[in-house]
Amino acid sequence: MDLRNTPLHFGLIARVFHWLMAVLIIVMLMAGLYMTEMPSGPSKLQIFGLHKSTGILILMLAAARLTWRFTNPVPRLPPGLPRLVYFGAHASHGLLYACMFAMPLTGWGLSSAGGRPVSFYGLFVLPDLVGPDKALGRTLAGAHEWIAYFLIGLIALHAAAALWHQFVRHDGVLTRMTSAILLLCVLLPPALRADEPPAHFTLVPEKSSLRFVANENGAPVEGQFNHFTADILFSPDHPEANRVEAEVDLASVASANDDMARELPGKDWFDAAQFPQAVFRSVKFHAQPPAPGNPLREYYIDGTLTLHGVSQPVTVNMTLEHYDAQSAVASGTFTVSRKAFGVGSGQWKDASAIRDEVTVKFRIAAKRSVL
Ligand code: HEM
Ligand code: HEM
Incomplete structure (x- = not known):
């Protein structure tokens, strides 16, 4: 497989970015919702620390991924889809990219506003994004939470759209982001394997x-x-x-x-x-x-x-x-x-x-x- 994208396929680098970040973001959403309900104590502090560091890692990966995207062709969707689908696909991908930046930035901002500097896995401490400000901290915490709920809905819609392409339209849109082996061996039940997508x-x-x-x-x-x-x-x-x-x-x-x-x-x-x-x-x-x-x-x-x-x-x-x-x-x-x-x-x-x-x-x- 090529490292770079082609007009019809995502290359290896774009696929690795997609799946690495998809796993990290889904784990972060679950961890975020779980950790805020935890009783105070060292475990909670540890999970908060990991959550913040991994959130910053996602911010760095998002910047690298977007740079890669701008220097590569973006595979076109198959011809003949309803106009609404083209619009929906572009809008939802744009919003997913926006959330990849909005989530870490609001998280970093709410930590700085609350007077809690952010360490990156104990390796170095990031500069504060904003000065101490309780009201701003509350606003950013609200934004962090609501963007998270919005992102959960968006990911559900996005995954449903991928399955629609795969099982209803059979147009290979899912396979150009996965690998044939992963899809055939892991995702598809054996009965469907004979009816291969492109x-x-x-x-x-x-x-x-x-x-x-x-x-x-x-x-x-x-x-x-x-x-x-x-x-x-x-x-x-x-x-x-x-x-x-x-x-x-x-x-x-x-x-x-x-x-x-x-x-x-x-x-x-x-x-x-x-x-x-x-x-x-x-x-x-x-x-x-x-x-x-x-x-x-x-x-x-x-x-x-x-x-x-x-x-x-x-x-x-x-x-x-x-x-x-x-x-x-x-x-x-x-x-x-x-x-x-x-x-x-x-x-x-x-x-x-x-x-x-x-x-x-x-x-x-x-x-x-x-x-
Ligand atoms: C893609 C990245 C991120 C995702 C998906 C994410 C997700 C979440 C979620 C779902 C919550 C629970 C919201 C709530 O119930 O209030 C949360 C809370 C929190 N996150 Fe993140 N987060 C990300 C990045 C970050 C970063 C980079 C930081 C800090 C540097 C951070 C700091 C926090 C803090 C401090 C809370 C607790 C907020 C509160 O107690 O109100 N997050 N995060
Ligand atoms: C959970 C299962 C997921 C599935 C099955 C899935 C599937 C796909 C597929 C098939 C594409 C290619 C669409 C095309 O060819 O135009 C795609 C693109 C994309 N996915 Fe996912 N995805 C998943 C999760 C996620 C998550 C969690 C995120 C980020 C929060 C995400 C962000 C994106 C973005 C931004 C694109 C557009 C890539 C680009 O055009 O540069 N996906 N996804």
């Missing part, structure tokens, strides 16, 4: 290829791209939840035809200096009905191709050649009109020597990311 696959570049066939004066001329990446969420059981995002480095174009290899990255064709990448984003996978005598599964994918600064819908035919717990291999083709993307400008707009239609052929070998 899993994250990463491309094996040395076993994958991306070629195209153009037509020059009636004769096929072939080329290929040597550098491309793909981010894949795939399950044969839930094609409607599958997603692919692929990026092709246009300057990596190569061909046995020297003229073509030299000309294509240039201004008249791809203009790779200005538009270095082509991007394919799937919108929807459709499973084809099984054909008699053909054991391989066939799909067609509606998606958008962005090339030369132009985005156009394309339909990709795909055959799943191999699929198991570790890997998948798929091949396929689609046809594009080069002129629709403005590829071939000036004299090359005329399609009599180099035809408008170009066929793209791919073979993707991918391995499943597990943790």
Whole structure:
């Protein structure tokens, strides 16, 4: 699994932040409610000390996590969800982040206002956030308590939404924050394991290829791209939840035809200096009905191709050649009109020597990311 996020998945660092902080925050909420009811004594003081230090640790982790989030792509939610769900997801994530700061800051503030300096696990003492002020202390204690109740409700809603994505929509939103192994072995009862949600696959570049066939004066001329990446969420059981995002480095174009290899990255064709990448984003996978005598599964994918600064819908035919717990291999083709993307400008707009239609052929070998 990548350390960084991709457009479809949270990377390892974001997942470790999420689950470490989720456990710490849930334990802190329970400990906070428990400790305030304890009779006075050394145990109560000890738990208060641990609560405060761990709260400050959460504040530090929240700052590091937010920095990481701003320097990483944030995975997009699957397309086709009701608008209210997009809004709810963004608003609730924003509020969860706000609480990760508001809880420790109000806790630190109420301790400082009450004249009780905060030690970090006995290692060092933090500066006071505010001076001694009984009234402010009471207000901050009230805020600390009410934000805690609000956060408990928010976490319940958030976890319910994650389960809705998993068991009602089967769209892989939970698995992109968990690992396949954790989810399959721990969370899912055995009966549900056969019906797998989409899993994250990463491309094996040395076993994958991306070629195209153009037509020059009636004769096929072939080329290929040597550098491309793909981010894949795939399950044969839930094609409607599958997603692919692929990026092709246009300057990596190569061909046995020297003229073509030299000309294509240039201004008249791809203009790779200005538009270095082509991007394919799937919108929807459709499973084809099984054909008699053909054991391989066939799909067609509606998606958008962005090339030369132009985005156009394309339909990709795909055959799943191999699929198991570790890997998948798929091949396929689609046809594009080069002129629709403005590829071939000036004299090359005329399609009599180099035809408008170009066929793209791919073979993707991918391995499943597990943790
Ligand atoms: C994410 C971090 C935190 C969470 C989830 C959390 C949660 C809680 C909860 C649920 C309570 C019980 C509220 C009540 O019944 O009054 C509480 C009380 C308290 N917390 Fe925190 N807390 C956090 C961080 C901190 C920090 C950083 C400090 C101090 C540095 C702190 C200091 C206190 C104190 C002194 C109380 C007792 C308040 C009172 O007696 O009124 N907390 N906390
Ligand atoms: C208790 C079980 C929990 C489950 C099942 C859960 C599940 C998830 C899932 C699946 C996502 C990814 C959503 C997406 O792909 O857009 C997510 C994101 C998030 N979760 Fe949780 N979560 C839990 C607890 C918590 C807790 C306790 C907190 C913090 C108080 C939290 C804070 C967040 C935040 C802030 C995000 C957004 C991450 C980002 O976009 O950077 N979660 N959670």
